[in-house]
Amino acid sequence: MSESRVRVRFAPSPTGLMHLGNVRTALMNYLFAQQKNGIFVLRIEDTDPQRNFDPQAKHIIEDLKWLGLDYTEGPKKNGPFAPYFQSKRMDIYKEKLNTLVEKNLIYRCFCTTEELDKKRQRQISLRTAPRYDRTCLKLSQEEIQKKLDQKIPFIWRMNLDHTKSIHLKDIAHGDIKFDLKNFSDFPLTRQNGSYTFMFANFVDDMVMEISHVLRGEDHLTNTAGQAALFQAFSKELPTFWHMPILCNIEGKKLSKRDFGFSLKDLKAAGYLPETICNYLAIIGGSFKKEVMSLEELTQSMNFDHAHSKGQIKYDVEKLKWLNHKWIAQYDPATLTQRCKPYLIEAFPQVKKIDDQKLTDLIQAIKTDLTTLADVSNVLKFYFETPILENLDLQAVLDNSTPQVAQIVAQHINTINNPDVFLMNIKSAAKQQELKFKSLFSFLRFALMGATKGPGIKDLIEMLGYEEAEKRLLNLIELNK
Numbered sequence: 001m002s003e004s005r006v007r008v009r010f011a012p013s014p015t016g017l018m019h020l021g022n023v024r025t026a027l028m029n030y031l032f033a034q035q036k037n038g039i040f041v042l043r044i045e046d047t048d049p050q051r052n053f054d055p056q057a058k059h060i061i062e063d064l065k066w067l068g069l070d071y072t073e074g075p076k077k078n079g080p081f082a083p084y085f086q087s088k089r090m091d092i093y094k095e096k097l098n099t100l101v102e103k104n105l106i107y108r109c110f111c112t113t114e115e116l117d118k119k120r121q122r123q124i125s126l127r128t129a130p131r132y133d134r135t136c137l138k139l140s141q142e143e144i145q146k147k148l149d150q151k152i153p154f155i156w157r158m159n160l161d162h163t164k165s166i167h168l169k170d171i172a173h174g175d176i177k178f179d180l181k182n183f184s185d186f187p188l189t190r191q192n193g194s195y196t197f198m199f200a201n202f203v204d205d206m207v208m209e210i211s212h213v214l215r216g217e218d219h220l221t222n223t224a225g226q227a228a229l230f231q232a233f234s235k236e237l238p239t240f241w242h243m244p245i246l247c248n249i250e251g252k253k254l255s256k257r258d259f260g261f262s263l264k265d266l267k268a269a270g271y272l273p274e275t276i277c278n279y280l281a282i283i284g285g286s287f288k289k290e291v292m293s294l295e296e297l298t299q300s301m302n303f304d305h306a307h308s309k310g311q312i313k314y315d316v317e318k319l320k321w322l323n324h325k326w327i328a329q330y331d332p333a334t335l336t337q338r339c340k341p342y343l344i345e346a347f348p349q350v351k352k353i354d355d356q357k358l359t360d361l362i363q364a365i366k367t368d369l370t371t372l373a374d375v376s377n378v379l380k381f382y383f384e385t386p387i388l389e390n391l392d393l394q395a396v397l398d399n400s401t402p403q404v405a406q407i408v409a410q411h412i413n414t415i416n417n418p419d420v421f422l423m424n425i426k427s428a429a430k431q432q433e434l435k436f437k438s439l440f441s442f443l444r445f446a447l448m449g450a451t452k453g454p455g456i457k458d459l460i461e462m463l464g465y466e467e468a469e470k471r472l473l474n475l476i477e478l479n480k
């Protein structure tokens with residue numbers, strides 16, 4: 001390694017939309033780099049053109065930006081190890097493959113997929129571990145040449161030294177030993193000439209001088225072969241951290257069927273990027289303070305004691321709780337911008353309302369929001385006059401309603417001064433021995449057609465005096 005600076009990378013394959021597992025991996029790499037004053041690399045692992053869902057990695061780049069996980073080197077930013085798309089790094093893989101050919105550490109395999117399938121089935125039925133049986137390692141030079149002359153397609157396989165063991169350090173799992181005799185001579189190339197994940201991923205980690213590999217536990221067994229490759233090039237191994245996989249509340253691997261699996265769904269449902277990062281950082285750990293920004297998380301994460309917890313359970317209820325907290329403390333103007341698309345979708349007239357007015361409205365009701373999407377429901381009363389005739393008045397109002405209605409009617413001319421208006425009607429209600437609860441239910445119901453919401457003074461101010469008066473007169477009328 002040319003310098004001791006921490007270098008980590010997020011290396012997604014653009015085969016589908018980002019899910020929470022990817023986001024957590026990206027986040028941990030980001031926080032690790034931030035804390036250690038290191039470099040956070042984004043590398044797109046697109047060597048399999050058939051599974052290339054997002055060829056320019058547009059979605060990945062946008063998602064990282066939205067989450068606030070800014071990378072130091074990568075697509076659109078470049079850096080000393082550009083390009084950062086594996087599909088553009090074929091020459092580098094070719095050169096490294098040639099080194100292995102020269103060192104005689106890899107061999108050509110001409111077995112067809114059908115043959116390999118049959119062998120695997122046989123091994124499974126004999127209850128032996130399905131491993132490549134090394135048919136092609138035994139081929140003589142003449143046999144190889146003959147097959148090459150016949151243009152029989154082949155792949156390159158690693159010739160693992162079965163007498164050796166690999167020892168490595170993993171932040172979550174501690175010291176790990178892999179006996180290579182238990183591993184298959186894995187492919188480095190495909191028949192179409194492209195490079196496998198195992199090989200390209202290793203080459204880039206080596207060439208890009210990655211010091212710490214933070215990735216999902218599902219890659220743990222790949223590490224044995226990749227460590228053998230590092231040794232083949234006489235390179236020191238990076239430090240690994242294989243992080244536990246996210247599970248649903250029942251303890252099963254989080255899947256498409258679980259709400260919130262895909263980042264796109266969480267975004268659409270109105271979860272803030274701050275909430276998602278906050279949640280994915282604290283999940284599975286214990287922190288004194290739970291609501292934390294990326295900066296605070298960077299300070300608080302303890303990567304030296306990130307032992308494996310076996311399972312990390314994703315709990316939507318906790319996510320909701322955090323989102324509610326984040327909405328309540330969010331910068332008002334930014335919250336307005338985040339809420340606006342939901343409001344415009346439900347009430348197109350919102351486009352014409354100025355941002356300050358919208359901010360006032362949202363601030364008055366923000367504690368009622370669990371997600372941003374709730375905003376259209378919670379503010380519906382403002383944009384659409386409640387149709388009181390259709391609501392069950394009897395269920396809400398009591399038999400003192402006609403008297404209450406009369407009091408409100410008597411003082412409605414003071415509505416332009418809500419404090420005076422409220423004082424007047426309260427003292428009149430007291431004189432007539434009416435319950436304040438009846439009075440306030442009446443007012444709230446008239447103003448918003450619901451039984452819960454902002455304070456009455458706030459409601460009058462939100463709606464404006466004229467509209468508030470109109471709505472109150474409506475209910476008075478109904479009680480005549």
Ligand code: GLU
Nearest residue numbers: 011012013045201215219
């Ligand atoms: N492209 C791999 C994946 O998306 C990267 C694994 C790694 O981080 O090494 O799973």
